[in-house]
Amino acid sequence: MSLSSRSASLRKWFNRRGWIKITIATPYIWLALFFLLPFVIVMAMSFATRTPTAPPFSFGGDYPVMNTDHYARLFSDDLYIRAYLNSIGNATFATLMCLLIGYPMALGLTRVSRSWRNVLLMLVILPFWTSFLLRVYAWMGLMGTNSWFNKLLTGAYNWIVPSDMALRYIPMMNTGFAVVLVTVYSYLPFMILPLYANLEKLDISLNEAAMDLGSKPFQVFRDVTLPLSVPGIIAGSLLVFIPASGELIIPSLVGSSSRPMIGRVISDEFASARDWPMASAVAVALLLLLVVPLMIYTYYDGKAHEKAQKEAT
Amino acid sequence: MSEPATNIGAKVAQFPRAAALAEKEPPFIRVEGVTKRFGSFTAVSSVNLEIRKGEIFSLLGGSGCGKTTLLRMLAGFEDPTEGRIFIDGQDMTDLPPYERPVNMMFQSYALFPHMTVEKNVAYGLKHMDMTASQRADRVREMLALVQLSDFSHRKPHQISGGQRQRVALARALAKQPKLLLLDEPLAALDKKLREATQFELMDIQDKTGTTFIVVTHDQEEAMTLSSRLAVMDKGRIMQTGTATEVYEYPNSKLVAGFIGSINFFDATIRGVRDEVATVDAPELGATVEARAIPGLTPGQQITLAIRPEKLTISRSKPEGPNAISGKVRDLAYFGKDSLYRIELPSGRVLSINSVNSRRVGENERVADWEDAVWLSFDPSSAILLKD
Numbered sequence: 109m110s111l112s113s114r115s116a117s118l119r120k121w122f123n124r125r126g127w128i129k130i131t132i133a134t135p136y137i138w139l140a141l142f143f144l145l146p147f148v149i150v151m152a153m154s155f156a157t158r159t160p161t162a163p164p165f166s167f168g169g170d171y172p173v174m175n176t177d178h179y180a181r182l183f184s185d186d187l188y189i190r191a192y193l194n195s196i197g198n199a200t201f202a203t204l205m206c207l208l209i210g211y212p213m214a215l216g217l218t219r220v221s222r223s224w225r226n227v228l229l230m231l232v233i234l235p236f237w238t239s240f241l242l243r244v245y246a247w248m249g250l251m252g253t254n255s256w257f258n259k260l261l262t263g264a265y266n267w268i269v270p271s272d273m274a275l276r277y278i279p280m281m282n283t284g285f286a287v288v289l290v291t292v293y294s295y296l297p298f299m300i301l302p303l304y305a306n307l308e309k310l311d312i313s314l315n316e317a318a319m320d321l322g323s324k325p326f327q328v329f330r331d332v333t334l335p336l337s338v339p340g341i342i343a344g345s346l347l348v349f350i351p352a353s354g355e356l357i358i359p360s361l362v363g364s365s366s367r368p369m370i371g372r373v374i375s376d377e378f379a380s381a382r383d384w385p386m387a388s389a390v391a392v393a394l395l396l397l398l399v400v401p402l403m404i405y406t407y408y409d410g411k412a413h414e415k416a417q418k419e420a421t
Numbered sequence: 422m423s424e425p426a427t428n429i430g431a432k433v434a435q436f437p438r439a440a441a442l443a444e445k446e447p448p449f450i451r452v453e454g455v456t457k458r459f460g461s462f463t464a465v466s467s468v469n470l471e472i473r474k475g476e477i478f479s480l481l482g483g484s485g486c487g488k489t490t491l492l493r494m495l496a497g498f499e500d501p502t503e504g505r506i507f508i509d510g511q512d513m514t515d516l517p518p519y520e521r522p523v524n525m526m527f528q529s530y531a532l533f534p535h536m537t538v539e540k541n542v543a544y545g546l547k548h549m550d551m552t553a554s555q556r557a558d559r560v561r562e563m564l565a566l567v568q569l570s571d572f573s574h575r576k577p578h579q580i581s582g583g584q585r586q587r588v589a590l591a592r593a594l595a596k597q598p599k600l601l602l603l604d605e606p607l608a609a610l611d612k613k614l615r616e617a618t619q620f621e622l623m624d625i626q627d628k629t630g631t632t633f634i635v636v637t638h639d640q641e642e643a644m645t646l647s648s649r650l651a652v653m654d655k656g657r658i659m660q661t662g663t664a665t666e667v668y669e670y671p672n673s674k675l676v677a678g679f680i681g682s683i684n685f686f687d688a689t690i691r692g693v694r695d696e697v698a699t700v701d702a703p704e705l706g707a708t709v710e711a712r713a714i715p716g717l718t719p720g721q722q723i724t725l726a727i728r729p730e731k732l733t734i735s736r737s738k739p740e741g742p743n744a745i746s747g748k749v750r751d752l753a754y755f756g757k758d759s760l761y762r763i764e765l766p767s768g769r770v771l772s773i774n775s776v777n778s779r780r781v782g783e784n785e786r787v788a789d790w791e792d793a794v795w796l797s798f799d800p801s802s803a804i805l806l807k808d
Binding site: 311313314316317318319320321322323324331332335336416 | 496497498517518519523524525527529531532533534535544545548549576579592593596
């Protein structure tokens with residue numbers, strides 16, 4: 109077989125099978141290298157023992173196979189439990205707020221004219237063009253006791269309440285409120301965009317059909333738009349909830365130091381306490397806390413689909 | 422369609438077309454001077470319509486003629502800029518869609534994808550004053566009407582296009598509306614299914630006695646389905662009448678040209694006597710006779726129109742007043758009929774449709790390419806049009 113015909117047949121095989129394999133493999137290789145491998149390292153580290161060496165951990169010693177002390181500490185030290193609860197609670201509340209604010213915005217985007225829609229979508233994305241850190245600093249400035257924003261709110265508050273309850277300023281910085289406010293502000297586009305993508309696909313004649321069959325506008329929303337936008341609600345909520353629960357910068361910069369957050373705890377264990385195994389254990393536990401419910405949901409959702417398919421045939 | 426088409430004819434006979442019975446009643450639906458403007462564009466222009474109870478009425482026209490806008494105004498999705506709409510004597514113009522005794526079958530069917538067939542049909546009933554068991558009975562009755570009882574627990578994406586169309590129909594009929602609007606009801610079906618469904622629609626209409634208004638761009642569909650139809654163009658109604666009236670007695674070149682095919686000739690009136698007009702038609706190369714219409718004066722410019730199937734083709738000169746000579750330019754054999762394109766001495770080409778009522782061999786045709794032939798037509802078949 110000559111060289112040219114061999115390369116031709118190779119090219120043929122490649123055209124037939126190769127491109128498909130490469131296209132499928134690329135994201136998996138990426139995930140394996142930059143997600144699975146680091147995760148395995150962190151996982152392994154969580155079973156190591158802290159040492160005063162560099163790197164500050166080692167395997168073996170008193171614990172020949174695995175050191176599970178760190179996981180035990182997660183449950184014994186209430187700092188961790190409080191931090192988890194604070195973070196999850198915070199992320200849940202922020203996700204709900206994003207949904208309440210983002211849903212009408214996304215729905216509105218689908219109802220305006222096409223030219224307006226592009227302008228408004230641009231405005232939703234626009235904050236991404238500024239550094240996230242800068243935007244948090246901007247909020248710190250706004251919430252500070254001497255800012256015009258704080259004075260405006262204080263003035264409005266004092267105007268409403270009786271004079272003996274008047275305030276000199278509203279304490280916003282370093283509170284749970286500040287964390288939720290900045291989290292909602294930062295993650296709102298992650299709620300709006302998947303919701304918009306979902307709502308935009310819905311056929312407007314479905315709404316007309318419901319109205320034609322006797323439903324008032326609110327009933328049309330409840331019976332048609334809302335159930336059909338559940339995939340968008342789930343996607344948006346996950347995109348907000350997952351990063352919000354591990355958020356480090358926002359609680360560090362505007363939060364209260366007396367309310368521990370899990371992102372902060374991981375960072376502190378890692379950098380200040382130089383306890384890498386403990387930091388790893390906290391991180392692994394957080395991941396499990398977020399991923400396991402998601403896996404259960406996906407499993408049952410897939411089963412329901414299968415069942416529906418089976419009924420159809 | 423699980424039911425063979427032969428049964429449908431018997432059923433139609435059993436339920437005589439309601440429109441014929443309602444001839445003397447006052448109009449059930451009245452559209453009075455309705456105009457709809459979108460900015461500077463006039464979609465519907467001073468339309469007047471009277472539709473009787475139990476009719477299947479078609480709005481026929483090309484795309485952009487305003488037929489869908491008119492339908493949407495009847496449903497309440499658009500407000501007329503001017504004019505009023507009455508249904509069963511009540512002014513509906515300012516009522517929202519959910520308060521009108523009108524239901525619509527959408528062109529895309531607009532079935533709720535997250536609900537089963539049964540839930541789709543039941544959707545409109547929850548707003549009605551009925552008990553749960555009455556509701557269930559009505560749903561069952563509707564699904565039986567469209568022969569989908571076995572599919573009640575399927576979701577719309579689990580059934581075929583034809584079945585979806587019938588779910589949409591059952592859902593729209595479930596509330597027993599006074600008026601059912603159908604937007605291109607058969608457009609999404611393939612040709613074979615469309616024919617069967619046409620008869621099924623008529624059958625269901627006869628059973629329920631509901632007044633139907635159908636929007637369609639398909640003239641055959643309009644002619645088969647409807648008791649009467651209106652031809653629309655540029656937002657106006659050009660002519661209203663039965664299929665026969667509109668086809669055989671069109672009132673304008675536009676209507677004559679839109680429904681079926683037709684040959685037009687410029688002509689001049691020479692004289693009128695006993696309901697028959699004598700007409701000079703230079704393009705035909707002859708003076709011919711045609712059934713007169715009111716208000717003709719000698720010397721008047723007019724359009725003479727003849728449908729292809731009203732012309733007879735022969736090799737020898739026929740008896741009678743309307744004989745034209747020509748030459749076969751083209752012929753197309755379709756089996757049941759043939760289409761001839763005849764070139765006249767004036768250079769004009771006209772179309773003739775001739776039914777092949779006898780079985781003939783390859784070389785025994787009435788006429789072949791380049792043959793000299795004679796054409797004739799009955800004076801009553803020629804249409805005179807003022808515009």
